[in-house]
Amino acid sequence: MVHRGARVTLAPYETGLVCTAQNVLYAGAVNTLAAGMSSQEAAQRLEQYGRNELGAARRGGALRQFLSRFGNPLVLVLLFASTVSALTGDVGGAGIIACILLLSVTLDFIQEYRAERAAAALAARVALTAHVVRDGEVREVPVSLVVPGDIVLLGAGDLVPADGVLLEARDVFVHQARLTGEPYPVEKQALSPIWDAGQTNSGLSPETPFAVFLGSSVISGSGRMLVLQTGTRTMLGRIAGTLQRPAPPTAFEIGTRQFGLLIMRFTVALVLFVLLVNLLFERPLLEAFLFAVALAVGLTPELLPMIVSVTLAQGALRMAREKVIVKRLSAVQDLGAVDVLCTDKTGTLTEAQIWLEGHVDPLGNDSPRVLELAYLNSFFETGIKSPLDEAILEHRAVDASGWRKIDEVPFDFERRRVSVLLEQGTRRVLIVKGAPEDILRLCVSYEVEGRILPLDEQCRARFGGLFDQLSEEGLRVLAVAWREVEPTRDHAGITDETELVFSGFVSFLDPPKPTAAKAIQALAATGVQVKILTGDNERVTRNLCRELGVPITGLLTGKEIAELTEEALQARAEECNVFCRLDPMQKHRVLLALKARGHVVAYLGDGINDAPSLHSADVGISVDSAVDVAKQAAALVLLERDLGVLHAGVREGRRTFANVMKYIMMATSSNFGNMFSMAGATLFLPFLPMLPMQILLNNLLYDLSEIPLPLDEVDAEDLTAPRRWDMRFVRDFMVSIGPISSMFDFLTFYVLLALFRADETFFHTGWFVESIATQVLVIFVIRTRRNPLRSRPHPALAVAAFGIVGFAALLPFTPLAPLLGFTPLPPLFFAVLGGIAGVYLLLVEVAKRRFFRVRVV
Numbered sequence: 001m002v003h004r005g006a007r008v009t010l011a012p013y014e015t016g017l018v019c020t021a022q023n024v025l026y027a028g029a030v031n032t033l034a035a036g037m038s039s040q041e042a043a044q045r046l047e048q049y050g051r052n053e054l055g056a057a058r059r060g061g062a063l064r065q066f067l068s069r070f071g072n073p074l075v076l077v078l079l080f081a082s083t084v085s086a087l088t089g090d091v092g093g094a095g096i097i098a099c100i101l102l103l104s105v106t107l108d109f110i111q112e113y114r115a116e117r118a119a120a121a122l123a124a125r126v127a128l129t130a131h132v133v134r135d136g137e138v139r140e141v142p143v144s145l146v147v148p149g150d151i152v153l154l155g156a157g158d159l160v161p162a163d164g165v166l167l168e169a170r171d172v173f174v175h176q177a178r179l180t181g182e183p184y185p186v187e188k189q190a191l192s193p194i195w196d197a198g199q200t201n202s203g204l205s206p207e208t209p210f211a212v213f214l215g216s217s218v219i220s221g222s223g224r225m226l227v228l229q230t231g232t233r234t235m236l237g238r239i240a241g242t243l244q245r246p247a248p249p250t251a252f253e254i255g256t257r258q259f260g261l262l263i264m265r266f267t268v269a270l271v272l273f274v275l276l277v278n279l280l281f282e283r284p285l286l287e288a289f290l291f292a293v294a295l296a297v298g299l300t301p302e303l304l305p306m307i308v309s310v311t312l313a314q315g316a317l318r319m320a321r322e323k324v325i326v327k328r329l330s331a332v333q334d335l336g337a338v339d340v341l342c343t344d345k346t347g348t349l350t351e352a353q354i355w356l357e358g359h360v361d362p363l364g365n366d367s368p369r370v371l372e373l374a375y376l377n378s379f380f381e382t383g384i385k386s387p388l389d390e391a392i393l394e395h396r397a398v399d400a401s402g403w404r405k406i407d408e409v410p411f412d413f414e415r416r417r418v419s420v421l422l423e424q425g426t427r428r429v430l431i432v433k434g435a436p437e438d439i440l441r442l443c444v445s446y447e448v449e450g451r452i453l454p455l456d457e458q459c460r461a462r463f464g465g466l467f468d469q470l471s472e473e474g475l476r477v478l479a480v481a482w483r484e485v486e487p488t489r490d491h492a493g494i495t496d497e498t499e500l501v502f503s504g505f506v507s508f509l510d511p512p513k514p515t516a517a518k519a520i521q522a523l524a525a526t527g528v529q530v531k532i533l534t535g536d537n538e539r540v541t542r543n544l545c546r547e548l549g550v551p552i553t554g555l556l557t558g559k560e561i562a563e564l565t566e567e568a569l570q571a572r573a574e575e576c577n578v579f580c581r582l583d584p585m586q587k588h589r590v591l592l593a594l595k596a597r598g599h600v601v602a603y604l605g606d607g608i609n610d611a612p613s614l615h616s617a618d619v620g621i622s623v624d625s626a627v628d629v630a631k632q633a634a635a636l637v638l639l640e641r642d643l644g645v646l647h648a649g650v651r652e653g654r655r656t657f658a659n660v661m662k663y664i665m666m667a668t669s670s671n672f673g674n675m676f677s678m679a680g681a682t683l684f685l686p687f688l689p690m691l692p693m694q695i696l697l698n699n700l701l702y703d704l705s706e707i708p709l710p711l712d713e714v715d716a717e718d719l720t721a722p723r724r725w726d727m728r729f730v731r732d733f734m735v736s737i738g739p740i741s742s743m744f745d746f747l748t749f750y751v752l753l754a755l756f757r758a759d760e761t762f763f764h765t766g767w768f769v770e771s772i773a774t775q776v777l778v779i780f781v782i783r784t785r786r787n788p789l790r791s792r793p794h795p796a797l798a799v800a801a802f803g804i805v806g807f808a809a810l811l812p813f814t815p816l817a818p819l820l821g822f823t824p825l826p827p828l829f830f831a832v833l834g835g836i837a838g839v840y841l842l843l844v845e846v847a848k849r850r851f852f853r854v855r856v857v
Helices: 038-051 064-073 073-087 093-122 236-241 251-280 283-301 304-321 330-337 368-380 385-395 436-442 457-472 516-525 538-548 557-564 567-574 584-596 608-616 627-633 643-681 691-707 727-754 760-777 795-813 829-852
Strands: 007-010 017-019 023-028 129-134 137-142 151-157 165-177 186-188 195-196 217-229 324-326 338-345 355-360 404-411 418-424 428-434 443-448 451-454 476-485 500-509 527-533 556-557 578-580 603-604 619-623 636-638
Touching: 017 217, 064 093, 073 608, 129 636, 151 368, 165 727, 217 404, 251 283, 251 643, 283 691, 304 330, 304 643, 324 567, 324 643, 330 619, 338 584, 355 368, 368 385, 368 418, 368 428, 368 476, 368 500, 385 500, 428 436, 436 443, 436 457, 436 476, 436 500, 457 476, 457 500, 457 538, 457 760, 516 527, 516 538, 516 643, 516 795, 527 584, 538 556, 538 578, 557 578, 557 584, 578 584, 584 603, 584 608, 584 727, 608 619, 608 627, 619 627, 636 643, 643 691, 643 727, 643 760, 691 760, 691 795, 727 760, 760 795, 760 829
Parallel strands: 338 527, 338 603, 443 500, 527 578, 556 578, 603 619, 619 636
Antiparallel strands: 007 195, 017 023, 129 137, 129 151, 151 217, 165 186, 165 217, 324 636, 355 500, 404 418, 418 428, 428 476, 443 451, 476 500
């Protein structure tokens, strides 16, 4: 073991592993760093150190999740009451209550566990990976399988998968704001052959020039990293363990919570009322207590979490078939609520098959010299290659063998350019490529046919006009410039990008995507505005909008945005649909301005610079080919970059929300009405209207009938506009429909007592069958705003509903009837039941139509 202060020799490919742990270094024999470790040794280390995960998302095994369901307070109360019943002699009743509870809990667990498994499988399809040296070759493995001692290759756009040191580094700049709060990238260097651990006060830190950490991202350059710590042992893991806070709730989660609180208030009030009435009538305390608790179970929408999980999982699976992978289940519904989509144009509105269209000198003449300089800049650039760089390199090969790279000033979105310092023989030249406005501003001369001439204001205006002309033709344009530097200069910086010689322009064509215009129209027809946020100039963007047939309602440039206050930007962002010449922070400001105006905003991006906006958007959307940083920040990942695919995802989000709302409308109308009637009946009945075990059985059968609800079809009108949670809507619907359910319940009580002279057992049986029939069959009315005879439910839902009603009707005639407290019913009862149920469903349909006529959602 080597303690702090000891000198550790670590040549780039030397045998040995250096790890830091609590300011201590230790060395252990591993295979040579050049070949990496073997797969067998990696498996052993994975067993020793665990998976490379922070562990926050772990929920334990299936057994633990199942047992956690019994932590529900209502379940515990019922189990306690069941135990008391058994001890007082009612063993049969106690056993039935326990069995019903076990079935209900098991049903909920199985459905939600399957939904979680499906969601996890989808997320695994877009899991982050790392390029690791194993068995002497580079392999792509999931980040979770990276272990201490691994050699990881890093490139621009990669997330650093663990804590470690750089053994090799070529112009590596990393962004480590998550650890330091510093917004600017910092340069990292390779570990020196001899490092004195005592040089730092606390081992490795973000300030250590050769150390990189989990949570950082590579902005430019490439390197080879030795992994030292993984998972919870990383710096970010230790921070997460002490400062971890839950993610802010989504609009969907807030809505379900508000609904739960609404039901809880009604539940507490009714339960207290029932207990008070039974105590006043001096009924058996245990029986009254069991009835009140069972009533609470009947009122509580305990199936809601399962319905939500299964519905969202089904939506995620359907979206996967539409080539949209869901990383966060609630994003399915959030996408359905989106009314503004912010997107770049490259690859979304255009083909992203960019090719080099021209290379001209300042006078507009074709120039091989401009192509050569542009090619050398792109060839030696180590940062992430843009589509424009790839188009230059694919256009025509230029012999770069006589050139040697000395240094580089990587691209950033403030400067909007990249520079490389190259050597050819005794010459050293700085070649700069970037946004024409910025490049021209830095130039003091220009070259034409080998002559270098001074660049005056007249020439500057003329060259600017040439740039405008190319942009008007729909071409994307980069400017190329250069300057000679001293032969001894071995470093390049931003300060060297001055007094340049303007060489000319390279122009690119990126044709509009044939499907884009149709997709924008389809999104607009479903209430989603598409706003274009691009770094390109307004002329190129105007030309694209013209070709796509997209009317421009307003246009803002980055320069104009920089001069606006937040309040002014909010007003302008509302009316404008095209934003040009934006840097990443300006894109972020536009997004936040739209959210401040009450919009639900989706953001589509795939670059390093898009990560802040992807994180801040209500729904962050990236693509499978995006850099790791963007994919991690996104909630949805498109396997195909097409707005048509996204439109299908929006519709699926609305379908999911509509099916969840069906269950909520059921729970707040017929189900709540039945429980309210049951509580009211205790005022005039000399006995309980239904036994506790019968209430639980009623609730279980009702839950079984609703399981296929996530599969149900949704009316077209529910997909035409964004849908959001509205508790006032839920409350108003409950007030409109619930009293009808209660009215028919009391009618049933009257019929049972007056027509059939029902005793306690007959009353329990008749009320149980009527309650199940009306409570389950009303789904066919509530599930659609249309005429229920013209809106067909999913076959599974129809089979489940009619099957449960049939089972409840036959149950009094089975051997189980005496155990459940039931007795056979006469044929006349079923005839009367058919009439009551038919009139009930008809009145609910009338009330529903009246409700939707006066209420627009």
